[in-house]
Amino acid sequence: MDFHGIVISRNDYKERDMLVKILTDKFGIKTFFVRGARKKGFKLASAILPFSHGTYFGNVNDHGLSFINGTRELEQYQQIYSDIELNAYASYILGLVGAAFGNDEPLPGVWFDNIATAINLIDQRFDAAIVANIIEIQLLEQFGVKPFLESCVICGNSSGPFDFSETYGGLLCQQHWYLDLHRLHLDQRTIYYLRLFSVIDLKQLHSIKVKDVTKQHLRHTIDTLYNDQVGVYVKAKKFIDQMGSWDQILKK
Template sequence: MGAAILPFTHGTYIGSINSEGLSFITATKGIDQFQSINQDIILNAYATYILELVKAAFEDSIDVTNTLWFEKVLKALSLINDGFDAQIITNIIEVQLLGKFGVQPNWRSCVICGETQSQFDYSESYGGILCRKHWYMDKNRLNLDQRTMYYLRKFSIVDLNYLN
C-alpha cells in the first residue's frame, strides 16, 4: 500500500475518517500515479502550485466534495503528466479560479457596450475588459499587450477536457 499513498497518486481509497484522533486507509483500488510529475521537479512544482491554489480557494468552503473542481484538477494534472505545457495549464486554472477568490472579471465582452470583437484592455476600475473605443474612460487601464488579452479571454473559457 506504500506506493498508493505517494504524492501525485490518484485512486479509490477505503478507510475510516475519524473526527478525533487518527484516520486510517485500509485498502486502495485503481491506483494511478502521475509518473512524469513525480520525476520532473519543474512539473512537480507546477502540480504542487495548482493543488495549493485550489486548496486555498476552497479552504473555507463547506462543500469538500466539489466534483467540478476535483475533475478539473485531475484533468490538469493528467495533461501536465502527459506532456502538455505545464505553464499554460496552470495559467488556465489560475484564470478560471479567480471567481473562487471573490474576483470575477468580465473577460468576454466590453463592460460598457458589450462589444466582443475589438482590441481590448483590462480595467480594474470597471472589473473587466474595455473595447478600444472606451479606453478613454479609464486612463489607469493596464495597457496589456493584445496577445495577453487574447490568452486571458481564451483561458477563461477553455475546457481542459477538449485539449488533446
C-alpha cells in the first residue's frame, strides 16, 4: 500500500531499530517500526530523516505499529533541515496537527494538502511566523474553537472598526464594545490579519509582508486564544518563544 508522507520525528528503539512518526495523506499520523534503521549502510536511511517527504509503501495497520518497505520520489525539505528557526516553526505546525487530529485517524478534507503547502512555503523561506499563524487560526475549528470573524457577532455589521471578544467568541463592532469591557483591545491592523488568515488559501499565497509590531500583536493574540480556549502544549512552541526573546535582546 502506498501513501504520500512527511516524516515528523524518529526515535531509537532497542539496539538497531527505530520508530518513525509520519504524517500521511491517507491515514493521518502513523508510527512505523523500521527494523535495522540504526545499522550502518541502512538502505532507507534518507527516507526516515525528519522532514523527508515523498511516496512510501509498506504495511499500514489501523492501530499499533505499521511498517515501511520502500520509497520513491523521495525529497527533503533542505532549508528546514539545515535552519534551526525554520525547523522550529515546521515542527510546531506538525505538533499542532498531532494535537488537533491525534494519531491513527485520517485528516479531514484538504488538511494534508494544507499542511504540506505550509511546510513547503517555510522551506521556500516565506515568513515562517506568518505561515504558522495562518495554520494556528485555521486549526482552531479542529480544537472546537471557531472564532466568528466575518462580522459583528451581535448585529452582523461587516465594516469596522472591530475588536475581539473571547466572551462572545468573535468580533464586536464599535457600537457593541460596551458589552465586553475585557475584550482584547486589538488594533485594526491585527484584526485585519486575523480575518484574512481565517480564510486565506495557502496555495494562493505568493508573498506577504507584515510589520514587526503587527506580528508581535498577532503572536500575543493567538497565544491568548490558545492559552485560554485550547490549552494544548507543543514542545517546539517553547523554543519559538525563546527565539523571540533572543531577537529582542539583540535589537536592544
